[in-house]
Amino acid sequence: MGGMKYAIASRNHPVYWAFVLHRASGLALAVFVPVHLYTLSLAVREAARFDAFLEWTENPLVKGGEALLVLLLAGHLAGGLRLLALEFLEWRDWQKSIVAITLGIAAACGLLFLMNAP
């Protein structure tokens, strides 16, 4: 029999999930930022290709993807502020509520983006 492969159930608590989301959104943004900068550079160098790209972004699927990115960015930002508050302000016992507030802020930003999307 191999090593001790049993589920680590101790990870299943809200603040751990907040950590997982923060890490995942960070990685996703790290992939997105170079793409973002590249397309911006197109606007300067090759206006025609950039316009074609902008047309592509009118596609509802791409719009959904953009909303997801806004959600990730807002979530990562709010999560970072949560950590700074946790570590540099006095301890507060309502940590789970702080995680919920963080998620709420991210969701609100995502919704605002979708509502303002043409």
Next chain:
Amino acid sequence: MSGREPPEPELVVEIWRGRESGEFVPYRVARRENQTVLDVVSHVQRRIDPTLSYRFACRVGMCGSCAMTVNGIPRWTCRTRVDRVAGNGRVRIGPLRNMPVIRDLAVDMAPFFDKWQRATGRFVPSDADNRRTFARVPPGSRERQAADAGIECIGCGVCYAACDVVAWNSDYLGPAALNRVWTLVNDSRDGARREHLAAAAGDAGCHQCHSHQACMSYCPKGLNPTAAIAGLKRETVKSLLRGEL
């Protein structure tokens, strides 16, 4: 006894047998009222297989020697009732995570306690020659309250087993040792504040903590090592800015 008595309720308990590699072996144990997980393990060792290795001493939640992984969660087994963990009549008991397995349910806690030493988790009297007879410590003072909040640690290793940062970085001092250092940093009778903060600020110290809060979620004494570590993060940064570190 009449033949119509219902059969005695049974519990299927799977217990880790072996060292780092091994397997979970199922045993059938009669279910009793107020039975603890430690009662079940003791029953298996006394009645079914005397070669089962495990550790306990006080049986009343004081010594910190009986911690094991119960259905994936580290717990003090002498104070964990089977009713609370065996929803479906099954319990899986393994050794604590993040420590070398000696055999079966017994882990080597030496690395855990060595880290308390590395973290300078021992009291250093500021008044070594005893010239001052009594230290006056107002119980309501901020520092004393911060120290009191972390002082009841029984050294069970539950927090250490729950901590992912320990799993990722085997040098990390861990929640219990850092919690101990935080009590000393807040102890006005301690004379080694700078050493404590320097040890806590090191490569394997408080700044490694990701604030996952697993330690505080599972500490059987209800302590909050995450808050202690956050306190160390603040104090070490303040000392650094003041040029004391």
